[in-house]
Amino acid sequence: MANGKELNKIVIKILKKNGLSAKHALICSKALINAELVGAHSHGLSRLKMYCDRIKKKVINPKPKIKIKKISPSISHIDADNSIGFVAADIAIKQAIKNAKKTGIGLVAVKNSGHYGLSGYYIEQAVKKKLVAMCFTNAPPAIAPHGAIKKLFGTNPICFGSPTNSSVPFILDTSVSMINRGKIRVAAKNKKKIPEGVALDKYGKPTTDAEKALKGVQLPMGGFRGSGLAWMVDILSGVFTGGNHGGRVKDPFDDFSGPQNIGHLFLAIKSNLFVKNYNKRIKENIRLIQRLPKIKGVKEIVYPGQNKYKRYRSNLKKGIVIPKNILKELIKLNVVR
Amino acid sequence: MANGKELNKIVIKILKKNGLSAKHALICSKALINAELVGAHSHGLSRLKMYCDRIKKKVINPKPKIKIKKISPSISHIDADNSIGFVAADIAIKQAIKNAKKTGIGLVAVKNSGHYGLSGYYIEQAVKKKLVAMCFTNAPPAIAPHGAIKKLFGTNPICFGSPTNSSVPFILDTSVSMINRGKIRVAAKNKKKIPEGVALDKYGKPTTDAEKALKGVQLPMGGFRGSGLAWMVDILSGVFTGGNHGGRVKDPFDDFSGPQNIGHLFLAIKSNLFVKNYNKRIKENIRLIQRLPKIKGVKEIVYPGQNKYKRYRSNLKKGIVIPKNILKELIKLNVVR
Numbered sequence: 065m066a067n068g069k070e071l072n073k074i075v076i077k078i079l080k081k082n083g084l085s086a087k088h089a090l091i092c093s094k095a096l097i098n099a100e101l102v103g104a105h106s107h108g109l110s111r112l113k114m115y116c117d118r119i120k121k122k123v124i125n126p127k128p129k130i131k132i133k134k135i136s137p138s139i140s141h142i143d144a145d146n147s148i149g150f151v152a153a154d155i156a157i158k159q160a161i162k163n164a165k166k167t168g169i170g171l172v173a174v175k176n177s178g179h180y181g182l183s184g185y186y187i188e189q190a191v192k193k194k195l196v197a198m199c200f201t202n203a204p205p206a207i208a209p210h211g212a213i214k215k216l217f218g219t220n221p222i223c224f225g226s227p228t229n230s231s232v233p234f235i236l237d238t239s240v241s242m243i244n245r246g247k248i249r250v251a252a253k254n255k256k257k258i259p260e261g262v263a264l265d266k267y268g269k270p271t272t273d274a275e276k277a278l279k280g281v282q283l284p285m286g287g288f289r290g291s292g293l294a295w296m297v298d299i300l301s302g303v304f305t306g307g308n309h310g311g312r313v314k315d316p317f318d319d320f321s322g323p324q325n326i327g328h329l330f331l332a333i334k335s336n337l338f339v340k341n342y343n344k345r346i347k348e349n350i351r352l353i354q355r356l357p358k359i360k361g362v363k364e365i366v367y368p369g370q371n372k373y374k375r376y377r378s379n380l381k382k383g384i385v386i387p388k389n390i391l392k393e394l395i396k397l398n399v400v401r
Numbered sequence: 402m403a404n405g406k407e408l409n410k411i412v413i414k415i416l417k418k419n420g421l422s423a424k425h426a427l428i429c430s431k432a433l434i435n436a437e438l439v440g441a442h443s444h445g446l447s448r449l450k451m452y453c454d455r456i457k458k459k460v461i462n463p464k465p466k467i468k469i470k471k472i473s474p475s476i477s478h479i480d481a482d483n484s485i486g487f488v489a490a491d492i493a494i495k496q497a498i499k500n501a502k503k504t505g506i507g508l509v510a511v512k513n514s515g516h517y518g519l520s521g522y523y524i525e526q527a528v529k530k531k532l533v534a535m536c537f538t539n540a541p542p543a544i545a546p547h548g549a550i551k552k553l554f555g556t557n558p559i560c561f562g563s564p565t566n567s568s569v570p571f572i573l574d575t576s577v578s579m580i581n582r583g584k585i586r587v588a589a590k591n592k593k594k595i596p597e598g599v600a601l602d603k604y605g606k607p608t609t610d611a612e613k614a615l616k617g618v619q620l621p622m623g624g625f626r627g628s629g630l631a632w633m634v635d636i637l638s639g640v641f642t643g644g645n646h647g648g649r650v651k652d653p654f655d656d657f658s659g660p661q662n663i664g665h666l667f668l669a670i671k672s673n674l675f676v677k678n679y680n681k682r683i684k685e686n687i688r689l690i691q692r693l694p695k696i697k698g699v700k701e702i703v704y705p706g707q708n709k710y711k712r713y714r715s716n717l718k719k720g721i722v723i724p725k726n727i728l729k730e731l732i733k734l735n736v737v738r
Contacts, residue, residue: 138475139505141675168476169508173675196641211702212693224633226640234636236629268696285623292573292705295690296561299571303563303682304533305675310689331668338478338510338642345640352647353632356549359605365548368629 066384068097075112078397082119083126084148092150095181100384103375106246107181109386110253113393114317115148121320124148124178130155138167141306142174146323149180153201156330157186161193164332170195174328175306179203179316183223184237184372190332191225191233197332199223200301202308204315204324206245208281210291213268215281216311219245220297225369227335228350229343235369240293241282248274248282253389301327403721405434412449415734419456420463421485429487432518437721440712443583444518446723447590450730451654452485458657461485461515467492475504478643479511483660486517490538493667494523498530501669507532511665512643516540516653520560521574521709527669528562528570534669536560537638539645541652541661543582545618547628550605552618553648556582557634562706564672565687566680572706577630578619585611585619590726638664 072093079089092115099108118124128147132140132155140159144152156172163170180186183199190197203218219239226234239245242262251258252274263277264270271277284290302309307327314324335342354365386394409430416426429452436445455461465484469477469492477496481489493509500507517523520536527534540555556576563571576582579599588595589611600614601607608614621627639646644664651661672679691702723731 135674136505139674168473169506171506171670171674175675196637209690209693209702211695211699212690213696214693216690216693222630224637226636234632236633238623238626238629242623285626286575286579288705289575289622292575293559295571295704296573299563299683299686300533300561303676303679303686304672309682310686312689333508335641337472337476337508338512339640342640345646346636349636349640349647352649353546353549353553356546356551356553358548359550362548365546367632368625
């Protein structure tokens with residue numbers, strides 16, 4: 065059991081040791097610890113060693129010269145100079161918020177970035193500023209396009225957020241695969257099985273073996289529909305932004321032959337652009353849906369982000385549980401230069 | 402077998418008889434015949450009688466005073482005055498294109514509209530102007546939110562389009578249900594079965610009976626993921642625009658107690674905002690994906706919109722097949738005042 069503040073100090077120390085500025089180390093640490101607090105362990109401390117390895121192998125730039133190009137008062141383009149993804153994404157969402165506050169709508173594209181963790185972490189920042197927001201990012205090959213037997217699309221999340229007139233924001237952060245790749249990775253690390261129907265092995269056969277699934281292909285939800293959504297995300301975050309696309313984003317764990325050059329796209333819009341009473345309307349929307357008759361055994365209809373928020377509050381109190389193998393990695397990273 | 406031009410004359414005549422201006426009748430006719438040409442019969446002539454019925458019952462306004470409010474050079478808000486959806490959507494996408502051409506990005510929200518047919522029809526207009534575009538619309542209750550046993554969300558399509566550097570645009574137009582409601586409606590009309598796993602009857606039991614499915618609940622793709630996407634679309638097109646939301650959009654076939662007040666949201670962005678060579682990049686993207694090894698029996702990996710385009714070309718040559726029952730409706734609508 066670890067305390068968030070202590071962990072924060074350790075993670076910052078490790079990242080600074082690896083060449084990041086104090087400012088950038090803090091941005092990364094906050095994002096990583098947030099992932100642990102919301103229960104997305106696959107996007108948290110289990111990735112810290114990978115980030116450090118990539119810095120050592122010079123495929124993440126610890127001292128990036130990030131350029132923000134203003135295209136219009138609403139639109140900005142960021143060249144992240146192969147920074148760690150957290151830093152690029154944090155700068156990008158803050159720019160999108162700024163643009164949206166000024167003009168009603170903010171669109172920010174990022175190129176030459178890397179894996180940025182949870183999309184919801186950035187969208188939440190915009191939602192807290194009373195904006196409705198979306199973001200897209202691509203990722204290393206995991207899903208086979210509909211009709212193909214080879215993986216090419218990443219799990220390519222679609223993320224959307226809205227204020228709710230309460231302290232619990234509406235944050236939909238869903239990959240277009242049947243389950244998140246990170247969950248398969250954690251299952252593999254902990255020698256656990258994955259559900260049926262979510263992946264094929266490298267020979268194209270259904271599998272519940274997490275290791276085999278990682279070497280094979282993940283299945284998109286809804287067949288050609290999920291495949292089409294993954295393709296859309298690849299176009300919006302890769303083709304459109306200047307980032308890698310078409311299966312060229314490198315796997316951060318396995319491929320150190322060069323930077324990832326992931327692309328991200330952030331869109332933020334004032335929630336009260338078209339209606340004066342947005343807060344009242346969204347509250348009513350949620351009320352209408354939550355009062356529906358429920359399936360037997362379901363206590364409450366929750367909106368996206370509600371469960372995550374509950375885990376966050378609970379973990380903030382209880383502290384963060386760190387598995388032994390991750391703890392060992394942390395100690396090693398903290399001691400070894 | 403009918404010829405598009407002849408059909409166009411008949412449909413325009415019918416709509417003008419029902420009080421639409423020549424201009425508005427032409428907009429509707431083009432959209433309806435396009436639906437037939439791309440093979441989306443559930444969104445074509447099979448709906449014409451319903452639109453006329455709604456005009457007669459005064460829940461569609463045939464002579465709307467559509468107001469376009471300029472919020473910024475990029476952003477417009479349209480009050481469609483309960484016009485037929487086609488007209489509102491056509492004006493909206495043209496405004497979004499105009500705004501995007503001027504400022505790089507165009508966002509147009511519509512309220513007090515109705516069912517507008519195929520989202521892809523509008524997005525294609527933007528794509529032809531070298532824009533990347535998205536749109537969202539809500540629809541009458543069809544899908545149960547995750548955890549509920551009563552339908553509330555519409556099939557709420559997500560539509561995205563991109564130029565492809567060829568005459569065949571990339572148009573993803575996917576509902577978040579397992580299959581389109583229109584397809585179930587057509588199956589019911591033709592007394593055909595629907596696939597397993599796409600719907601429940603009104604008692605919450607799985608069914609392949611189209612009639613029972615229409616009275617029951619459609620299932621979202623990917624469980625809570627599809628449910629979350631449907632919720633997102635309801636927020637973006639309903640809560641955000643000033644349209645109905647939270648299950649309050651009336652079924653156009655069954656509920657004549659008032660106008661639908663559907664909301665739509667259109668976003669259009671210059672494809673070369675962030676990269677100079679967008680056309681080259683998208684061509685490369687499609688090439689990389691289409692050359693992947695294929696599943697046995699699959700000849701070609703197609704991108705969203707490709708099959709639709711093939712059907713369009715073929716039907717344009719062959720003519721449109723009209724089922725007897727629809728033909729009867731057309732004749733009656735054309736003769737009776």
